[in-house]
Amino acid sequence: xxxxxxxxxxxxxxxxxxxxxxxxxxxxxxxxxxxxxxxxxxxxxxxxxxxxxxxxxxxxxxxxxxxxxxxxxxxxxxxxxxxxxxxxxxxxxxxxxxxxxxxxxxxxxxxxxxxxxxxxxxxxxxxxxxxxxxxxxxxxxxxxxxxxxxxxxxxxxxxxxxxxxxxxxxxxxxxxxxxxxxxxxxxxxxxxxxxxxxxxxxxxxxxxxxxxxxxxxxxxxxxxxxxxxxxxx
Numbered sequence: 001x002x003x004x005x006x007x008x009x010x011x012x013x014x015x016x017x018x019x020x021x022x023x024x025x026x027x028x029x030x031x032x033x034x035x036x037x038x039x040x041x042x043x044x045x046x047x048x049x050x051x052x053x054x055x056x057x058x059x060x061x062x063x064x065x066x067x068x069x070x071x072x073x074x075x076x077x078x079x080x081x082x083x084x085x086x087x088x089x090x091x092x093x094x095x096x097x098x099x100x101x102x103x104x105x106x107x108x109x110x111x112x113x114x115x116x117x118x119x120x121x122x123x124x125x126x127x128x129x130x131x132x133x134x135x136x137x138x139x140x141x142x143x144x145x146x147x148x149x150x151x152x153x154x155x156x157x158x159x160x161x162x163x164x165x166x167x168x169x170x171x172x173x174x175x176x177x178x179x180x181x182x183x184x185x186x187x188x189x190x191x192x193x194x195x196x197x198x199x200x201x202x203x204x205x206x207x208x209x210x211x212x213x214x215x216x217x218x219x220x221x222x223x224x225x226x227x228x229x230x231x232x233x
Contacts, residue, residue: 038127041120046103056134061090063184067133067229071173073125079199081105081114088187088196095196096187133229136179143222151223154216158208166227173201182225189217 042048042055051058055066065073079085080097081104087096106113116124155167159177163170167177177185191197193209209217 036127037120038123038125041116041124042127045116045120045124047124050100054131055128056131058134058181058184061096061181061183061187063180064134065128066131067176068128069170069173069175070125070129072170072175073128074121075173075201077104077116077121077125081111081116083111084199085197087191088194096191133176133179135230136226136228137181139182139225143226147219147222148226149223150216151219151221154220155223158212159220162204167224168227168229176229177224178227179229180224182221185221185224186217189220190214193217 047055050060050062051065055068056064058064076085080101083101085097086101090096101111102109104114104116105111106115155163159167162174163177167180170176188197189209189212192202192205193212195206198206
């Protein structure tokens with residue numbers, strides 16, 4: 001009789017212990033989500049598919065967004081959801097931001113029914129702004145030194161007031177440009193000039209770039225893409 005009781009107690013203890021162990025990973029995940037809600041949003045909304053792990057290894061011409069200005073990130077998400085920012089066609093023939101819009105609104109495409117809340121937008125923007133910026137990537141082909149120098153001069157003349165010295169100290173709400181991908185910078189300059197990207201915030205920039213040439217855009221992109229935000233200053 002005692003033996004059976006001991007066996008029953010042992011079995012019950014084992015079952016309870018096993019259940020506790022099984023619950024631990026779930027509880028740990030929940031605790032981590034509470035500590036790092038922005039990362040949970042980033043992973044859960046499939047942002048990594050285009051912008052890479054922690055926003056540092058974006059694919060194709062998508063931008064690296066790790067370390068970007070918090071207010072700027074939040075505004076871009078909101079503008080893309082609302083359709084204010086779509087951009088010119090990419091290699092697929094669709095507006096550049098259409099894929100992101102599709103991932104963040106209802107399956108029916110209703111912009112008034114987003115899959116991400118305002119609080120989640122704040123969380124992911126804050127988390128991304130706290131991440132280390134992407135490491136500088138060497139271009140596949142050496143950049144023309146004269147073009148880089150011309151880009152630096154153009155930046156000081158036309159861009160520094162809002163984006164800060166070397167594109168590393170922007171006014172609040174403006175993006176960091178230092179170290180951003182060359183092709184992305186070039187495409188955005190073209191889009192703002194053509195007004196394929198047109199919002200209240202791009203209006204001042206349009207006044208600056210509307211008379212600039214693609215050659216000047218290329219020089220700016222060459223220069224900014226080679227400024228290392230992670231280098232000791």
